[in-house]
Amino acid sequence: MTVPAGPTPTPDAQATEWAQENAWFGKDNAMTYTAFDIHRKLVEEEGYDPQSKDYYAELDRKIKLEFPHKFDSNTEQTTKPVQQVASANRAGYKSGRRTVKLTSSQVAIAKKLNVPLEEYAKQLDIVKESI
Secondary structure, three states: OOOOOOOOOOOOHHHHHHHHHOHHHHHHOHHHHHHHHHHHHHHHHHOOOOOHHHHHHHHHHHHHHHHHHOOOOOHHHHHHHOOOOOOOOOOOOOOOOOOOOOHHHHHHHHEEEEEEEEHHHHHHHHHHHOO
16 A cells, blocks of 8 residues: 655745755765755754754855865865975086085084084085975
C-alpha cells in the first residue's frame, strides 16, 4: 500500500533568495548535500533560527570553509602560500672574494664566542643573503 504524499512545503523567501544567489545549490551534489548537513547542524545542534540573517551568514561561511576552491579569490578564501626556491646555479651571485665590514659589537660577539672573525663574517654574509 502506498501512502499518499502530503503537499510539499514551500520554502520561505529568504531560502529561495539564498538558493538563487548560490547557483551551485541543487547542481553540485557534494556542495548541496554538505549545505543540508550544515543546515541540520546549525538548526539542531547549534540552535540557529533558519529564518535569521545570522543563519545564512554562518551557512555561507561554513560552506566556503568546506569548498574554498569553488569560490573566486575575491571572497574570504585564503590562498596557500607559494614556496619559492633559490635556483641551483645561484644566479646573481658574484664569484670571488667579498668584503664584509664588522661593527665593533659584532667583533666583540665573535671574540666572546671564540669564533674567528673571518668565519663570523662568512656566517653573517650567508644570513644577509637569505633575508
